[in-house]
Amino acid sequence: MIGALPTAASLYERVRRVIPPIEWQAFADDIEAILALKRERSAVILAHNYQTPEIFHCVADIVGDSLALARKAMTVDADVIVVAGVHFMAETAKLLNPDKTVLIPDLGAGCSLADSITPEDVRLMRQRYPSAPVVTYINTSAAVKAESDICCTSGNALAVVKSLNAPRVIMLPDEYLAKNIAAQTKVEIIAWKGRCEVHERFSATDIRELRDAHPGVTVLAHPECPPEVVAEADFAGSTAAMSDYVGRYKPARVVLMTECSMSDNVAVDHPEVDFVRPCNLCPHMKRITLRNIRAALEQNGHIVTIDPGVAERARWAVERMLFV
Numbered sequence: 001m002i003g004a005l006p007t008a009a010s011l012y013e014r015v016r017r018v019i020p021p022i023e024w025q026a027f028a029d030d031i032e033a034i035l036a037l038k039r040e041r042s043a044v045i046l047a048h049n050y051q052t053p054e055i056f057h058c059v060a061d062i063v064g065d066s067l068a069l070a071r072k073a074m075t076v077d078a079d080v081i082v083v084a085g086v087h088f089m090a091e092t093a094k095l096l097n098p099d100k101t102v103l104i105p106d107l108g109a110g111c112s113l114a115d116s117i118t119p120e121d122v123r124l125m126r127q128r129y130p131s132a133p134v135v136t137y138i139n140t141s142a143a144v145k146a147e148s149d150i151c152c153t154s155g156n157a158l159a160v161v162k163s164l165n166a167p168r169v170i171m172l173p174d175e176y177l178a179k180n181i182a183a184q185t186k187v188e189i190i191a192w193k194g195r196c197e198v199h200e201r202f203s204a205t206d207i208r209e210l211r212d213a214h215p216g217v218t219v220l221a222h223p224e225c226p227p228e229v230v231a232e233a234d235f236a237g238s239t240a241a242m243s244d245y246v247g248r249y250k251p252a253r254v255v256l257m258t259e260c261s262m263s264d265n266v267a268v269d270h271p272e273v274d275f276v277r278p279c280n281l282c283p284h285m286k287r288i289t290l291r292n293i294r295a296a297l298e299q300n301g302h303i304v305t306i307d308p309g310v311a312e313r314a315r316w317a318v319e320r321m322l323f324v
Contacts, residue, residue: 008032011058017271018053018264027054030290034059037297043080045293046073046093049239050259050285051084057268059293060084065240066092066138067153071322073097082296083304084288086111091142094304095315102304105292109284113139113224116194117173122147125170129190132168135160136317139196140173142306146313148172151321154223155238157181161189163324176200180223180230198280199224202257206278207232210255214276218251222258229257246270259285 008031012024019027031054037043038061046069047060056063062072066089073081073093080101083090088111090104122134122144135157136148145151152160152171158181161169169187171178173194182189202225210217220242221233230236235245242256243266253274256263260279267275296302306314 006035008035008058015053015057015268018267024054027058027290030294031058033294034290034297037294041080041297042078043082043297044076044078045082045084046076046089048085048089048285049243049265050261050282051265051288052261052286053264053268054290055084055288055293056261056265059290063265065153065155065238067155067238068240069093070096070138070153070318074322076100080297082293084293085109086114086284088114088139088141090304091306091314092138092318094306095142095145095311095318098311098315101300103296103300104302104304105289105296106287107302109287111139111284112197113137113173113194114141114144117144117192119143119147121192122172125172125190125192129168129170131166132170132190133164133166134170134172135164136172137174137177138318138321142314143310144172145317146310148314148317149320150324151317153238153321155240156321156324157223158184160321160324161185161187174224176226177223179227180225180236183227196224198259198282199257200226201280202226202229202278204228204232207257210276210278214253214255216253217276218249218254220245220254220256220258222256225257233257242266246273261285 008028044061046062047056073096081093082103083093086109094102133149136151138153170190173192175191178189178191219233221230221236223236255276259282263275263277
């Protein structure tokens with residue numbers, strides 16, 4: 001269980017470069033309350049890399065990309081899990097921790113990718129391509145995962161495709177991720193038309209303009225970006241891979257072509273790196289706040305539930321991914 005926790009005042013030293021003092025004044029009371037509530041309720045907070053720094057660095061116990069959160073959720077020693085992320089992440093935490101209470105602070109924290117496909121769509125794809133296994137991106141509902149053979153994240157999608165040893169694979173629902181994986185393998189990838197509303201807005205022109213404005217900048221792109229963006233970038237990878245790249249190579253100036261809170265969170269650990277910030281916000285991630293995390297712990301809401309029949313099949317697809 002959680003040991004002694006720091007105070008809000010001591011935590012500010014960690015984030016003072018990315019959170020102005022006047023903003024911190026609005027956060028401190030909620031942070032103190034959340035720290036106390038976690039102790040009282042035997043609770044942990046899982047936070048995605050796109051959460052704002054006051055959540056990511058000050059109240060979260062486990063942070064990372066979708067793959068890291070999925071893996072670490074299996075070893076959580078707590079009675080309550082609060083997911084500071086979007087709904088499919090909360091469902092994944094519940095799939096892997098069926099006996100724990102899983103809370104999401106805002107039921108409206110959705111995902112354009114998860115909304116782009118239904119279980120019926122997956123069944124129709126299977127009818128059209130009956131011999132092709134279905135690889136479903138983690139950014140989907142539990143009901144869609146239940147119709148799949150295996151899940152993947154942006155960090156392990158290529159490895160998952162290769163593990164199937166199939167000449168043709170259906171990859172759902174992110175069209176751009178599928179195309180970017182297809183460029184790295186001889187496997188025929190059948191894609192869906194889903195797109196991330198954050199990453200689809202980036203363009204190759206954006207990168208060229210950034211290079212003109214900031215000579216020598218290193219450009220890192222998420223594989224949910226259009227293929228022409230990935231082609232223009234110096235490196236493409238998951239949010240964890242981008243963070244690792246900055247830590248390993250320490251470029252003098254870098255731009256992360258992804259949700260803009262990611263830059264703030266990575267910058268905390270790398271004060272020597274100059275981050276150029278093209279700011280595409282995820283409106284769903286930003287529905288999670290300190291205030292509703294506190295309310296979730298105080299009011300036990302909102303509890304994540306999954307139909308047992310759906311959960312059993314979806315859990316199998318997620319767990320199969322974790323062993324690739």
